[in-house]
Amino acid sequence: MRLLLPKSLHYPITVTELLQQPNDNVERFAPLFSYFYQTTVTEGNRFGEEHQVERKFPTVFESPVEGILTAWKISKGMMIQSSIDVAEIEEPCSHSVQFGGLCSLCGKDMTEVTYNTDFADAERATINMIHDNMDLTVSADEANRIEEEAKRRLLQSRKLSLVVDLDQTIIHATVDPTVEEWQKDVNNPNYEAVKDVQAFKLMDEGPAARGCWYYIKLRPGLNDFLQNISRLYELHIYTMGTRAYAKAIAKIVDPQRKIFGDRILSRDESGSLTAKNLQRLFPVDTNMVVIIDDRGDVWKWSDNLIKVTPYDFFVGIGDINSSFLPKKQDFKQTTATRAATGVDSDSDVVGGEKEPEPKPSGDDNAEDKLSPGDLNHTNAAPTTDVSALEQLVSMGGGDDPNVLQAQTSKQDEALAAQLHDRPLLQKQKLLDAEDDAADQNDENRKGEEASGDSSKHRHHLLQDNDVELLYLEKSLTEVHRAFFQEYDKALASSQGGRVAELRGGRNARRLPLRSNSDVSVDLQLVPDIKTIMPQMKLRVLEGVVLVFSGVIPLGADIQR
Structure with a gap:
């Protein structure tokens, strides 16, 4: 290491004698x-x-420090005006890997500061790049070595790295116990949609830490998607849920641990409670990394990102970990979208801004009516004010323990609201009420009423027709193809240039000769995903002319 003089000396100083010689053991x-x-x-x-x-x-x-003095940077009689490097000392240990304040290589205490130093040895290894532990840190040189090895391994297997979000990207989660009831009722109109929903209980989460059952719906086609994409990418989970939650989801989507393995990063190890950062996993460079997430804002719309359409299977639930994410701007849903779901999304039972439509006056069944608690929760006055929590987060306090506690409490309240209000059940009741109102005006329903048939549902709340993963797989495959097409082209050009140089060609590229085993050649030629993907996105609307409704009204026939 280069030995730097501390700033605390009485400068200027004049060197009178060098007391050690090169190659001395100091x-x-x-x-x-x-x-x-x-x-x-x-x-x-x-x-x-x-x-x-x-x-x-x-x-x-x-x-x-101790070690072998390899070279002096100063000489006798030299006047030193400020802190400079005075010598190079080869230490027996570089302390490049540290754990919990100790060197993982030699066991030395890294937090110790002596009278003649300005820094602790802990400052030598400040980079955290391990998925499941914040106490294990490495130096910049070690991080670079680890990433180079990983890049070489991926290039040899012709793979890229893919960072995968969980909630509303590949799964949707809720704690509404209505799901379990519908799974047990084969006559329920939502039975077909929820029969494959899986569940687990986390004892350390939920209201008052009493434990909570989570119901998980896999996005349609997820198993095939993961199997196919894992041939092209090495997959990492990055979620704003807790580590226990992330591991439980991983056990469902990857039971044999062949796809994600231990590459799971949760908010417990993320280093931020409000945003995601690729440097947490790839501190040196992100040239070979692609992200899929339904939230682009948490990534600050990184060029590595493929924005995914949110998977909203459990209508009105949203992201179960949204209290740890920046607040999204709410847009009023279009009539076409509401018709497709069968429910007006503005009447969201959980944190909704619109009062649910009243039941038809002819329905006197008290069991089908919303409870006073449901109405109180639903009738919350709309507000556009930013909460105190969101103000703290926006001011950079998202990593503060007090804000963490506030966010955790906010999430517990949201989970408790789902458990108590049962929003899925209430929305299905609204659909049933609409069916009843329509049937009362239908003369053909008289016979059904006489038979007393209670299985009269015609509409189901949950739609299991999402096809996003088909398009996402196509996009990821195209990104992979474009990357390695660029890489192969650069590699062939480089090899051709060296052959021409050996032959003495006029236009030979003057590249240094290296053996085939020298991996630095490959790493120098690696393309950058941050360049490739934006170019691909620019081609999406190539040749398309956009005309807004201010010019052509909605519903107008543009051919006339």
Whole structure:
């Protein structure tokens, strides 16, 4: 390491003697060189008079580290004006991997600071790039070495890295116990949609930490999607849920741990409670990394991102971990979208802004009516004000323990609301009420009423017709193809240039000759996803002319 003088010395200093020679074995606190400094001091004489006198003070500089002195950067008689490198010392341990304040290689305490240093050894390894542990850190050189090895391994297997979000990207989660009831009722109109929903219980989560059952719906086609994409990408989970939640989801989507393995990053290890950052996993470069997420804002719309249409299977539930994400801007749903779901999304039972439509007056069945608690929750006045929590997050307080507690409490309240209000059941009741109102006006229904048949549902709340993963797989495959097409092209050009140089060609590229085993050649030619993907996105609307409704009204026939 290069030995840097501390800033606390009395500069300028003048070197009087080099006390160690190159190749000497230097112990910690051993004298390295002697020097003197000059300063003005106050001295008194025998008459009690004080005078300002300039004096020289000789002293020695002691080595803050142990090792072999390989070279001096200073010489005898040299005046040093400020903190500079004075020597190079080869240490027996670089302390490049640390865990919990200790060096993982030699066991030394990294938090110790001595009188002749300005830094702790802990500052040598500040990069956290391990998925499941914040205490394990590495140095910049070690991080670069690890990433180079990973990139070489991926290039040899012709794979890229894919960072995968969970909630509303590949799964949708709720804690509404209505799902379990519908799974047990084969006559329920939502039975077919929920029969394959899986569930697990987390004992350390939920209201008052009493434990909570989570119901998980896999996005249609997920198994095939993961199997196909895992041939092209090495997959990492990155979620704003807790680690226990993330591991439970991974056990469902990847039971044999062949796709994600231990590559799971949750908010417990993320380093941020409000945003996601690729540097947490790839601190050196992100040239070979692609992201899929339904939220682009948490990534600050990174060029590595493929924005996914949110998977909203459990109508009105949204992202179960949304309290740890920036608040999304709400847009009023179009009539066409509401018709497709069969429910007006503005009447969201959980945190909704619109009062649910009243039941038809002819329905006197008290069991089908919303409880007063449901109405109180639903009738919350709409507001556009930013909450105190959101203000703290926007001011950068999202990693503060107090904000973490507030966000956790907010999530617990949301889960408790789902458990108590049962929003899915209430929305289905609204659909049933609409069916009843329509049937009362239908003369053909008289016979059905006489038979007393209670299985009269015609509409089901949940739609299991999402096809997003088909398009996403196509996009990821195209990104992979474009990347390696660019890489192969650069590799062929580089090899051709070296052949021409050996032959003495006029236009030979002057590249340094390397053996085939030298992986730095490949790494130098690696394309950048952040360049490739934006170019691909630009081609999406190529040749398309956009005309807004201010020019052509909605519903107008543009051919006339």
